Amino acid sequence: MHLMTPNALRFAREIRRRCHWPRWQTSLKSWRPAWVGDLRIRRLQPAIASHQEALLRFGHESDEEFTALAVELSRLNAKFSELREQSTALDLVVQGLDEERASEAAYQLYKSSIDLVHSSMGIALSEQEQMLQVEAGLQNAQAAQSHFAHSNITLRVLMMGLRMEAARVAPEEQGVFLTVADAVQETAEKIMDTVGVAFAHIAAVLAETGTERRQLRHLEQSLHGRAHANISAIHRELDALQAALAPCHEEGLRIAALLDQTTPTSLRIISALQHQDIVRQKLEHVATGFSDITTHMTDGQLAQGRGKHRRRLDHGYLHHAARVQQTHLVAAREEIETAGEKVTSSLHSLLALGDGLMGQFSRMEEVAETAFGNFHVAEMFAREVEALAQIADQGRQTNQKVTALVARITEIVEVFSQHLGRHEYDVRLVALNAQIAACRMPDAEALNKLAEEINRVATANAALTDDLTRELNHTLRHLEGIKHEADEFLRVISTERSALAANAQVVTGKLNRLSTTVRQSAARLNQEFAAVHASCKALLARLCFPSLITTSFGPAETFCLQLSAITQARSQILSEEAAERLEAHQERYTMQQENMAHQAALATLAAGSAAATLGAPEDVELFDPPPAEAFPAAPGMIADTAQDNESAALPDVAAIAPDATNGTPIDAGNTSPEKPTAASGKAPADDLGDGIELF
Amino acid sequence: MKTILVVDDFASVRLYHTTFLKQKGYDCVAVSDGAEALRVLQQRPIDLVLLDMVMPTMDGIEFLARVRSMPGFASLPILAITSEAQKAETLESQARYGFHVLLKPVLPAALLEQVQRLLPLE
Numbered sequence: 001m002h003l004m005t006p007n008a009l010r011f012a013r014e015i016r017r018r019c020h021w022p023r024w025q026t027s028l029k030s031w032r033p034a035w036v037g038d039l040r041i042r043r044l045q046p047a048i049a050s051h052q053e054a055l056l057r058f059g060h061e062s063d064e065e066f067t068a069l070a071v072e073l074s075r076l077n078a079k080f081s082e083l084r085e086q087s088t089a090l091d092l093v094v095q096g097l098d099e100e101r102a103s104e105a106a107y108q109l110y111k112s113s114i115d116l117v118h119s120s121m122g123i124a125l126s127e128q129e130q131m132l133q134v135e136a137g138l139q140n141a142q143a144a145q146s147h148f149a150h151s152n153i154t155l156r157v158l159m160m161g162l163r164m165e166a167a168r169v170a171p172e173e174q175g176v177f178l179t180v181a182d183a184v185q186e187t188a189e190k191i192m193d194t195v196g197v198a199f200a201h202i203a204a205v206l207a208e209t210g211t212e213r214r215q216l217r218h219l220e221q222s223l224h225g226r227a228h229a230n231i232s233a234i235h236r237e238l239d240a241l242q243a244a245l246a247p248c249h250e251e252g253l254r255i256a257a258l259l260d261q262t263t264p265t266s267l268r269i270i271s272a273l274q275h276q277d278i279v280r281q282k283l284e285h286v287a288t289g290f291s292d293i294t295t296h297m298t299d300g301q302l303a304q305g306r307g308k309h310r311r312r313l314d315h316g317y318l319h320h321a322a323r324v325q326q327t328h329l330v331a332a333r334e335e336i337e338t339a340g341e342k343v344t345s346s347l348h349s350l351l352a353l354g355d356g357l358m359g360q361f362s363r364m365e366e367v368a369e370t371a372f373g374n375f376h377v378a379e380m381f382a383r384e385v386e387a388l389a390q391i392a393d394q395g396r397q398t399n400q401k402v403t404a405l406v407a408r409i410t411e412i413v414e415v416f417s418q419h420l421g422r423h424e425y426d427v428r429l430v431a432l433n434a435q436i437a438a439c440r441m442p443d444a445e446a447l448n449k450l451a452e453e454i455n456r457v458a459t460a461n462a463a464l465t466d467d468l469t470r471e472l473n474h475t476l477r478h479l480e481g482i483k484h485e486a487d488e489f490l491r492v493i494s495t496e497r498s499a500l501a502a503n504a505q506v507v508t509g510k511l512n513r514l515s516t517t518v519r520q521s522a523a524r525l526n527q528e529f530a531a532v533h534a535s536c537k538a539l540l541a542r543l544c545f546p547s548l549i550t551t552s553f554g555p556a557e558t559f560c561l562q563l564s565a566i567t568q569a570r571s572q573i574l575s576e577e578a579a580e581r582l583e584a585h586q587e588r589y590t591m592q593q594e595n596m597a598h599q600a601a602l603a604t605l606a607a608g609s610a611a612a613t614l615g616a617p618e619d620v621e622l623f624d625p626p627p628a629e630a631f632p633a634a635p636g637m638i639a640d641t642a643q644d645n646e647s648a649a650l651p652d653v654a655a656i657a658p659d660a661t662n663g664t665p666i667d668a669g670n671t672s673p674e675k676p677t678a679a680s681g682k683a684p685a686d687d688l689g690d691g692i693e694l695f
Numbered sequence: 696m697k698t699i700l701v702v703d704d705f706a707s708v709r710l711y712h713t714t715f716l717k718q719k720g721y722d723c724v725a726v727s728d729g730a731e732a733l734r735v736l737q738q739r740p741i742d743l744v745l746l747d748m749v750m751p752t753m754d755g756i757e758f759l760a761r762v763r764s765m766p767g768f769a770s771l772p773i774l775a776i777t778s779e780a781q782k783a784e785t786l787e788s789q790a791r792y793g794f795h796v797l798l799k800p801v802l803p804a805a806l807l808e809q810v811q812r813l814l815p816l817e
Contacts, residue, residue, distance in 0.1 A: 111749050112705065114778055118799050119707035125803045126715050485714050492706045 038313045040566050041297070044559060048294050051556040052287040058552035059280035062336070062545045066276040069269075069343065069543075072536045076350065077266055079529045083357060084259050086525050090364060090518060091252040094245040102510035103242070106377060109500070109507045110234050113384050116496050117231060120391055121223040123489050124216050127398075130482045131213035137475035138206040144468045145199045148192070151461045155188045155427075158454050162434070165446045173441055180434040184427055184454055191423045191461070198415045202472075205408050212401055219394050230384050237377045244371035251364040258357050265353065268346045275339035282332040286556070289325045292585055293318060293563070317578030319564055319571035320602060324582070326560035327601040333553045340545055347540050354533045358526065365522035372515035378508035385501045392497055395490055402483045409476045417469045424462040431455035697814050698740065701725040702732045702758070703747040703776075712745055715803055720816050729753030733761060736768065743814040746794075748777040748785050755785070759792040772813045776801055 004012065089098070096103040159181045166177035296317060434451035438444040564571075574582075586598045699721050701712045706727075713723040724741070726732045730753055735741065744762075748755030755775055762768050773794040777785040785796055797809055 108751075111778070114799060115703070115705040115708050115747075118801060119705065119711040122711040122715065122801060122803060122806075123707075126711070126718070129803065130718075485710075489707065489710055489714075492710055496705065496707050 041313055041315075041318065041563065044563055044566075045294065045297050047555075047559060048290050051559050052290045054552045055283040055287050055556055058548055059283050061548060062276050063280060065543060065545050066273050066343070068539060069347070070273055072532075072539050073266060073269055073347070073350075075532050076354065076536050077262070079525075079532045080259060080262050080354075080357075082525055083255070083361060083529060086521055087252045087255045087259075087361070087364070090248055090368065090522070093514060093518060094242075094249045094252070096242075098514060100510045100514065102507065102514045103238070105503075105507045105510055106238055109381060109503050110231065110238060112496070112500055112503065113231050113234065113381070113388075116388060116493065116500060117223055119489075120388070120395070120493060121220050123486070124220040124223065124395075127482055127486060128213050128216045128220065130478065131209055131216060134475055134479050134482070135206060135209050135213065137471055137478065138202055138209065141468055141471045141475070142199060142202050142206065144464055144471075145195065147464050148195045148199075148461065151457050151464070152188055152192050154457050155184060155454065158450055158457065159185050159188075162447065162450045162454075165444075165450060169441065169444065169447070173437075176437040177434060177447055180430050180437075180451070183430040187423050187427045187430070191420060191427070194415060194419050194423065198412050198420070201408060201412045201415075205405055205412070208401065208405060212398060212405070215394070215398060219391065219398070222394075223391060230380060230387060234377055234380045234384065237375065237380060241371055241375050241377070244374065245368065247367045248364050248371075251360050251367065255357060255360045255364065258353055258360065262350060262353050265346050265350045269343050269350070272339040272342035272346065275335050279332045279336040279339070282328055282335075286325050286328050286332070289321060289328070289585055290556075292581065293321050293325075296321075296581075314575055314578050315567040315570035316572065316574035317581060319567035320574060320578070320582055321585070322560045322563035322567065324585070324598055324601045326557060326564065327597055329553055329557050329560065331597055333549060333557075336545075336549060340549070344540065344543065347536070351533065351537055351540070354529070354536075358529060358533065361522065361526060361529075365519070365526060368518045368522060372518065375511070375515070378504075378511060381504040381508065385497070385504050388497050388500065392490070392493055395486070395493065399483065399486045399490055402479060402486060406476065406479050406483055409472060409479060413469055413472045413476060416465055416472060420465050421462065424458050424465060427458035428455055428462070431458060696720075696722045697742045697816060698722045698724060699743045699745055699810065699814070700732060700735060700741045701745045702727075702729065702750075703745075704728060704750045705747070708747070712801075712806070715806065716810065719807055719810075721810070721814070729755070729758035729761075732758060733765075736762065736765070736771075741771070743810065744771060744773045745810075746773055746775045748775050756788050756792075759788060759794060763792050774809055774813060 092098055093103075162177055162181045162184075166174045166181070169177070296314065431451050431454040435448055435455065438448035438451055441447070582602065586602075699716055701709050701716075701723055703709050703712070703725075704727050709725040709727070713725050716723050724735055724739070726735055728750055732744070732746075736744075746755050746758065750758075753761075755777070759773065759775075762771065762773070770793075773792075774797055775785060775789075775794050776797050776799060778799045789796060795809065795813065797805065
């Protein structure tokens with residue numbers, strides 16, 4: 001055409017217009033030789049192997065990628081499980097249900113401290129009361145001193161009277177009475193000396209008893225004040241720990257809620273990952289289908305010559321096979337794209353949950369760190385044990401002093417019961433002698449009376465001494481009872497204090513271990529979780545199967561569409577052998593869905609046309625009968641040569657390739673697969689391919 | 696002689712209570728846990744129970760529930776000793792089991808007053 005002169009061109013265009021050339025062109029196209037299509041088909045043959053390879057490579061590489069995703073997901077889920085366990089363990093700690101029951105042990109220790117302090121205080125108070133009774137007894141005893149003084153004065157008066165009466169009797173008879181008077185005076189002086197010393201001792205014991213009672217009072221106040229305050233502080237500290245750990249429980253509930261969301265998300269990912277394997281198998285079938293097409297192209301006699309001796313390709317079979325593979329490719333692509341979308345979106349959701357969990361757990365860790373960091377109950381228990389030790393020491397000292405008091409009162413009792421008693425006995429004996437002497441003498445009535453009176457005073461003194469001795473013995477027994485009880489109490493207190501100290505160490509150890517466990521476990525888990533989380537994020541960022549889909553599926557789909565377009569004109573004729581081959585291909589499908597897609601694709605193709613059985617496959621036809629809607633053939637049309645056919649361009653790829661943006665691939669459910677879908681917006685047209693250009 | 700059963704897991708407390716109450720003219724029996732207390736109640740007549748509310752194995756509440764369910768002990772006077780920490784819990788059970796409460800620290804005068812009010816000496 002480009003060799004024609006401009007005038008000739010203008011003439012040719014005018015002729016074409018006047019002769020309705022487009023209609024003639026359409027008719028001529030339908031008359032073009034069948035082997036023209038074969039050539040174009042064979043030009044597509046070399047690319048089939050690369051398409052197969054791309055599809056199989058997609059299966060392999062997507063498998064690797066999805067496997068890596070599954071591994072990371074598994075690691076992430078493992079960390080989720082650890083996080084759940086740690087959160088649960090911390091929640092148990094908050095509720096006091098940890099393995100060692102550290103909080104409960106601390107409360108029990110606190111209770112023991114209370115009991116110990118209170119019983120010590122009670123005993124101190126009780127001993128004070130008893131000491132008061134001891135003091136009262138000693139004061140009663142002390143009151144007897146005046147009686148002894150009175151008795152002494154009486155005796156002195158009686159001695160004076162005795163001497164005066166003795167002066168009136170005969171000198172030879174005075175001696176007895178003067179001796180008696182001297183003896184009684186001497187003894188009375190001894191009695192007074194002894195009584196003085198004894199009552200001085202009683203006064204000293206009384207003073208010491210009062211001192212001890214005041215010290216017991218001081219001990220009681222110390223217990224009530226300082227130790228009680230410490231115990232209250234311990235109670236507040238334990239309560240403060242519980243209150244400080246309470247937010248952990250709330251954080252734990254939030255963590256549990258987030259963790260509950262991870263399971264369904266993970267299940268969605270796992271479910272979606274399975275589609276990769278399904279799609280891989282589908283692509284393997286498609287590759288096998290491509291192999292069948294290749295086999296058909298290369299099978300039998302290869303064209304060595306030209307013209308009518310060249311073997312014809314079965315366009316019907318190729319058309320159907322291409323459409324079937326295209327259907328499977330479309331379905332597989334849709335499936336893998338949907339699965340990929342689910343995987344990436346769910347993984348994003350999972351990572352978002354992970355971000356939330358890390359935040360929650362960090363807060364939980366901070367709360368626990370703060371709670372245990374401000375927890376000083378171990379030091380408090382140590383101080384409490386030390387305070388109790390000091391109190392026990394005071395109690396021991398008090399006991400020792402009570403022991404000393406008991407010894408001193410014992411001595412006093414001995415003084416009264418033995419020394420004083422003996423003196424008074426002497427006085428009574430001497431007085432009796434005087435009475436006897438007075439009885440022998442005439443006119444000694446006065447002397448007798450005096451002796452009798454001395455005897456009476458001495459007897460009264462003796463009775464007083466007995467009473468005093470009993471009182472002191474009673475006081476002694478009371479004091480010994482106090483000492484005995486105090487000894488027993490001190491023994492029990494010492495045992496309990498030692499147990500308290502030991503338990504305080506045990507509880508301190510438990511609380512320290514609890515604190516360390518909570519802090520270290522939380523920190524470790526946080527670090528490990530962050531690492532896995534980052535790893536998963538990185539993996540997600542470098543996923544490349546979306547682009548892999550485009551590079552693998554796209555060219556294969558294009559090939560199928562091209563082959564389908566080229567073989568469209570003769571697609572209605574399906575030889576028996578081709579039908580068998582297609583059926584055999586279908587039987588290879590192991591999945592029901594694929595089988596149904598294959599069946600549907602064939603059914604739609606067969607619905608619009610009648611299958612006709614060709615003669616021997618070696619029959620060669622130069623021309624196929626035109627379609628019913630074609631215009632009648634124009635006379636004088638000359639068939640083109642092979643060179644012109646070979647120079648003819650392949651169908652416009654852009655016109656028949658699937659629309660990458662709105663997805664117009666034809667699927668198995670499309671009842672008119674020959675026509676593009678409505679979504680593409682293109683009007684259906686009978687595309688007979690590029691025809692022979694006469695001009 | 697009126698007999699008081701002292702129930703407390705702490706030896707020093709048992710010693711304190713029994714010593715003091717004996718001085719005041721009561722006979723005392725001391726046990727260290729609720730189970731032993733239940734056995735003593737069934738073996739000899741007891742006129743008053745002095746009960747620590749916090750004990751291991753069987754605490755005061757459980758002891759009260761069991762003793763009140765035993766025939767013949769529905770009206771046995773019980774004086775429960777509790778600390779401020781367990782006060783709320785103890786008072787909640789008071790209406791249900793019918794007992795009296797004494798808060799720690801147990802001062803001898805307060806103890807004697809309560810005991811003599813519940814179990815006056817003849």
